[in-house]
Amino acid sequence: xxxxxxxxxxxxxxxxxxxxxxxxxxxxxxxxxxxxxxxxxxxxxxxxxxxxxxxxxxxxxxxxxxxxxxxxxxxxxxxxxxxxxxxxxxxxxxxxxxxxxxxxxxxxxxxxxxxxxxxxxxxxxxxxxxxxxxxxxxxxxxxxxxxxxxxxxxxxxxxxxxxxxxxxxxxxxxxxxxxxxxxxxxxxxxxxxxxxxxxxxx
Amino acid sequence: xxxxxxxxxxxxxxxxxxxxxxxxxxxxxxxxxxxxxxxxxxxxxxxxxxxxxxxxxxxxxxxxxxxxxxxxxxxxxxxxxxxxxxxxxxxxxxxxxxxxxxxxxxxxxxxxxxxxxxxxxxxxxxxxxxxxxxxxxxxxxxxxxxxxxxxxxxxxxxxxxxxxxxxxxxxxxxxxxxxxxxxxxxxxxxxxxxxxxxxxxx
DNA sequence: GGCTAATGTCACCATATGGTGATAAATATA
DNA sequence: TATATTTATCACCATATGGTGACATTAGCC
Numbered sequence: 189x190x191x192x193x194x195x196x197x198x199x200x201x202x203x204x205x206x207x208x209x210x211x212x213x214x215x216x217x218x219x220x221x222x223x224x225x226x227x228x229x230x231x232x233x234x235x236x237x238x239x240x241x242x243x244x245x246x247x248x249x250x251x252x253x254x255x256x257x258x259x260x261x262x263x264x265x266x267x268x269x270x271x272x273x274x275x276x277x278x279x280x281x282x283x284x285x286x287x288x289x290x291x292x293x294x295x296x297x298x299x300x301x302x303x304x305x306x307x308x309x310x311x312x313x314x315x316x317x318x319x320x321x322x323x324x325x326x327x328x329x330x331x332x333x334x335x336x337x338x339x340x341x342x343x344x345x346x347x348x349x350x351x352x353x354x355x356x357x358x359x360x361x362x363x364x365x366x367x368x369x370x371x372x373x374x375x376x377x378x379x380x381x382x383x384x385x386x387x388x389x390x
Numbered sequence: 391x392x393x394x395x396x397x398x399x400x401x402x403x404x405x406x407x408x409x410x411x412x413x414x415x416x417x418x419x420x421x422x423x424x425x426x427x428x429x430x431x432x433x434x435x436x437x438x439x440x441x442x443x444x445x446x447x448x449x450x451x452x453x454x455x456x457x458x459x460x461x462x463x464x465x466x467x468x469x470x471x472x473x474x475x476x477x478x479x480x481x482x483x484x485x486x487x488x489x490x491x492x493x494x495x496x497x498x499x500x501x502x503x504x505x506x507x508x509x510x511x512x513x514x515x516x517x518x519x520x521x522x523x524x525x526x527x528x529x530x531x532x533x534x535x536x537x538x539x540x541x542x543x544x545x546x547x548x549x550x551x552x553x554x555x556x557x558x559x560x561x562x563x564x565x566x567x568x569x570x571x572x573x574x575x576x577x578x579x580x581x582x583x584x585x586x587x588x589x590x591x592x
Numbered sequence: 593g594g595c596t597a598a599t600g601t602c603a604c605c606a607t608a609t610g611g612t613g614a615t616a617a618a619t620a621t622a
Numbered sequence: 623t624a625t626a627t628t629t630a631t632c633a634c635c636a637t638a639t640g641g642t643g644a645c646a647t648t649a650g651c652c
Contacts, residue, residue, distance in 0.1 A: 338579035
């Protein structure tokens with residue numbers, strides 16, 4: 189009975205991944221080392237090498253899980269126009285960013301490191317990322333007068349930066365990102381930008 | 391003759407700060423440790439403790455220098471309106487961000503760490519930062535219908551994120567931040583946002 | 593000159609990191 | 623039951639980190 193046994197590889201692997209994931213979610217990538225993972229999992233670090241071949245293997249495993257964790261797509265909705273849709277999706281994305289510390293830690297990791305293992309993680313992350321904005325390329329076309337990808341990149345970049353920034357210093361450019369009120373201002377400003385940009389455009 | 395002497399405290403201090411600064415500019419804050427600074431400066435690490443009291447002292451010193459390094463204000467100009475001014479200043483700021491790797495490393499540091507020594511660094515950085523956008527609060531008032539600080543925060547956050555991102559993965563949301571062409575798209579998109587937001591507003 | 597204080601050198605500590613080889617213990621297989 | 627293989631433990635290595643006490647050397651000063 190392999191599943192009730194104390195010595196169970198699958199079970200140990202799960203413990204390792206769970207520990208690594210929680211470490212990444214709570215402490216960030218800085219705390220993600222072989223020793224700390226082994227300690228947190230209550231497992232000898234040798235097993236991390238035996239089962240995953242080292243950190244890269246663990247990261248790859250996490251990258252795979254990532255697709256499932258944040259894989260839920262935004263609820264399909266009837267959108268009136270491109271601006272409405274973009275605004276709605278951006279709002280949902282911002283909400284997710286603010287809720288999922290893990291996601292912010294991964295985004296910060298992407299900014300800090302450009303090792304090979306990071307690239308696989310980024311790929312998985314950007315797949316889930318794409319789930320939100322794939323819809324933008326759907327039935328509703330963006331006005332051709334506007335460089336929608338560039339506009340979206342600016343808005344997304346801003347949301348990434350501001351949510352990460354909220355975790356540390358908490359304020360930026362006069363905004364207090366610890367308060368719900370100022371987050372509402374950000375949200376409103378983003379909506380204004382979208383609506384003004386696409387107003388009367390085709 | 392204290393200045394030609396081999397044993398010269400002021401000279402040694404300068405070497406330490408120079409090494410630390412270059413390390414920060416070239417390698418980023420991750421590489422900023424006592425041992426590496428001492429090695430790069432060709433100085434015994436004990437002296438870093440003797441003269442600066444440790445890393446915090448070094449960082450404080452760098453923070454002070456920061457005000458001078460990036461202290462040059464944007465050239466005063468006659469602006470027609472708030473949108474023109476904002477667009478011009480943002481363009482200048484983006485240019486500086488793209489040119490100064492050091493600045494990007496500090497911004498990333500601010501995102502990653504929230505220790506006390508970082509707060510002093512951030513203060514100095516945001517002073518210089520303010521030099522650019524102080525002007526926005528100048529004679530030309532922002533239209534009261536628009537939440538200008540929130541709009542500015544979004545644009546600045548985006549520029550920070552995109553310039554940092556260009557150093558590592560180099561691409562984001564469909565843009566290739568290694569190419570001048572796509573940076574031009576970012577620049578144009580930002581200008582569009584500013585002009586559309588402030589158009590017909592008072 | 594010679595004394596004192598500043599400046600710099602070096603050896604050492606504790607701790608943490610990633611990584612591995614040899615061995616023990618439990619499990620599956622014959 | 624006996625054997626072979628998987629699973630896990632442990633001791634150890636090399637390296638790097640921050641930090642300090644004891645000592646050597648040079649400088650300025652009387």
